[in-house]
Amino acid sequence: xxxxxxxxxxxxxxxxxxEALGAAVVSLPADFAGRRHxxxxxxxxxxxxxxxxxxxxxxxxxxxxxxxxxHQPVVTQGxxxxxxxxxxxxxxxxxxxxxxxxAIEEIDPxxxxxxxxxxxxxxxxxxxxDAAGFMFPLDLGAxxxxxxxxxxxxxxxxxxxxxxxMMREQALDVEAVLADGSVVGGLRKMIxxxxxxxxxxxxxxxxxxxxxxxxxxxxxxxxxxxxxxAWCGLPDxxxxxxxxxxxxxxxxxxxxxxxxxxxxxxDFVLSRLPELRAPLEGRHAFYVLLESSGADPQSQNDVFEAxxxxxxxxxxxxxxxxxxxxxxxxxxxAIRDAPGEYGRFIPGRVSFDVSFSVAQVGxxxxxxxxxxxxxxxxxxxxxxxxxxxxxxxxxxxxxxxPASAAAEVKRVVYGVTGELGGSVSAEHGIGTKKLxxxxxxxxxxELAAMRAVKAALDPRGILNPGKLFLESTPxxxxx
Numbered sequence: 001x002x003x004x005x006x007x008x009x010x011x012x013x014x015x016x017x018x019e020a021l022g023a024a025v026v027s028l029p030a031d032f033a034g035r036r037h038x039x040x041x042x043x044x045x046x047x048x049x050x051x052x053x054x055x056x057x058x059x060x061x062x063x064x065x066x067x068x069x070x071h072q073p074v075v076t077q078g079x080x081x082x083x084x085x086x087x088x089x090x091x092x093x094x095x096x097x098x099x100x101x102x103a104i105e106e107i108d109p110x111x112x113x114x115x116x117x118x119x120x121x122x123x124x125x126x127x128x129x130d131a132a133g134f135m136f137p138l139d140l141g142a143x144x145x146x147x148x149x150x151x152x153x154x155x156x157x158x159x160x161x162x163x164x165x166m167m168r169e170q171a172l173d174v175e176a177v178l179a180d181g182s183v184v185g186g187l188r189k190m191i192x193x194x195x196x197x198x199x200x201x202x203x204x205x206x207x208x209x210x211x212x213x214x215x216x217x218x219x220x221x222x223x224x225x226x227x228x229x230a231w232c233g234l235p236d237x238x239x240x241x242x243x244x245x246x247x248x249x250x251x252x253x254x255x256x257x258x259x260x261x262x263x264x265x266x267d268f269v270l271s272r273l274p275e276l277r278a279p280l281e282g283r284h285a286f287y288v289l290l291e292s293s294g295a296d297p298q299s300q301n302d303v304f305e306a307x308x309x310x311x312x313x314x315x316x317x318x319x320x321x322x323x324x325x326x327x328x329x330x331x332x333x334a335i336r337d338a339p340g341e342y343g344r345f346i347p348g349r350v351s352f353d354v355s356f357s358v359a360q361v362g363x364x365x366x367x368x369x370x371x372x373x374x375x376x377x378x379x380x381x382x383x384x385x386x387x388x389x390x391x392x393x394x395x396x397x398x399x400x401x402p403a404s405a406a407a408e409v410k411r412v413v414y415g416v417t418g419e420l421g422g423s424v425s426a427e428h429g430i431g432t433k434k435l436x437x438x439x440x441x442x443x444x445x446e447l448a449a450m451r452a453v454k455a456a457l458d459p460r461g462i463l464n465p466g467k468l469f470l471e472s473t474p475x476x477x478x479x
Contacts, residue, residue, distance in 0.1 A: 043085030067183030078150025084431030118149030155205035162388030233284030253294025
C-alpha cells in the first residue's frame, strides 16, 4: 500500500508540473534517455523521475511551489563538474537544471558589475568581462563547463583566492527561489549593505540545500596590464613560507598566485606527461609557481626580477626561471594543471582537498605522508596546493590495493585534518562524499545551528536531501 501511495504521489506531482510548465520544461525519463546526471565525483547517482529545464525565475518558482506542495525532493544541477557528489541523486528526485538560464543580462562599467543568470558557464563570464575591459577573477580548470550557479553553490575558489578571495567575494547579490517558491534577493550592486541577515552569504556555499540561486550580480575587477610569472626551486619549507611573506610585503602588485608543489608531485607528472618540460635543472626540495599581476607594464617585470634576484642572493631560492612571454608562463602553469590528466594514469586514486592555517600546511603535509607511508610504503603520494589560502591537495594511489584501502587512507588524512583543526573541505563542498567527516571540522553546536537554518528555510526537506549533512551526521571513526 505504501508503494502504491508513493507512486500515486509521484504521478500527481509530475502531472502538476507538466500542466503548469509544459513539456518544453518538464521532461520524463523517456525524453532524456542517455543523458548524464552524475557529477565528476564518481559517487553513485540515480536517474531522476523528471528533468526540469526552466528559462525564467518565475518558472523555477512555480516548479518549487508545486514540489513543495507535493513533498517532492529536488536536486539542482549545474555543469556537473563538482567533486563531492552534491549534484548526484539518491533516488526519487526531480532534477532541476538551469542550463537554459544562461544569459548575461547586463554589464555596468560604472559600477563594475555583471548581472548573469545562474546557468551561465564561468568561461562565458570571463570572456564577456575581458571584452568589456575588465576581469572576472574566479578561475577553475573546468571553466568551460562549470556554471555560475554551481560556483556559487559550492563557494568555488581556484587559483586566485590569495588575491581576490572565494566565490563569495565575487558576488554582490544573488536572486534565489526558496523551497516554497518564494523569491528572495534584489540584485543589488552595492558593496556595503548592512540591512540585517545576509541571505546572500547564507545561500552561497549551501550546495542547493537552502534555495535555488537563479541570478547574480558579480563584481568585475580591473584587468591586469602586466603579469609576471616565475618557477622557483626552494631548499626547504621555511623558505617557501618566507618567499610568500616577502612577496606579499615587497611586490608592489602583490601576489596573484602562489602554487606549491612537493617533489613527489613534480617528479610524477613530469615522468607521466612527456609534453611537460622541467623549468629548472636539478632537483629541489620544493617548487613554487609565483605570479604577480599589476597595472604598470613599465616597472612590473623589473621589480619582479629584482625581487627574485634578492631571494636568490639571500638563499631563500635555490634557483628560479622567469617567464619571458605568455607561452613560457603557460608552460609553467601546465605543470601545476596536470591533475586534469589524473584519470588517464591513476584512475583508482583517493583524493583530498583540505585546508589548514598557512602556518600548519607544512606540518600537515609531513604528518600525512609519514602516516600514509607507515601503511603503504610504496604508494604514490602527490602533494601540492595553494599555500596562500592554506589549501592542500593530497592524492594517494597504489596499484592492486584492496577495496578497503580507500577507507583506511581517508582515516589517516582526515585524522590529521581533525588533529590540526583544519577543514575537511577547502573547496567543492560536502555533498555526499564527506558527510561522515563533516563533524571533524564542525562542532555539535555549529551542526545544530546549520540544521536549524535548514529546517527554517526548507521545512519539508525537499532541497537536495541527503547532502551537506544528514538528520544525524555520522563521524568517521579514527584510529
